[in-house]
Amino acid sequence: MEVHASVYEGLLNTNVKKFPHNSIVHLERELVEAKDKYRTKLVIIDGVYSQNGDLAHMDEIYALTKQYGAYLMVNCGSLGLP
Numbered sequence: 001m002e003v004h005a006s007v008y009e010g011l012l013n014t015n016v017k018k019f020p021h022n023s024i025v026h027l028e029r030e031l032v033e034a035k036d037k038y039r040t041k042l043v044i045i046d047g048v049y050s051q052n053g054d055l056a057h058m059d060e061i062y063a064l065t066k067q068y069g070a071y072l073m074v075n076c077g078s079l080g081l082p
Helices: 003-009 026-036 059-065
Strands: 043-045 071-075
Touching: 026 059, 043 059, 059 071
Parallel strands: 043 071
Antiparallel strands: none
């Protein structure tokens, strides 16, 4: 999991579903599966991944969360959002 350690630790002992780093296909698969299963869905990503400097695919991820009725939370430990 590529998110910051603080996000990972905050999600321990929760009903979290993971998707591979920046994989839009896998994220959509998880959202489809969760669509009628969970009332509240929250996608948590890093804006900039500190381990490797990658940027989140923010536009695509936001579009998916909007399409499937999920909230998007961006952990932003960088100087600003991409």
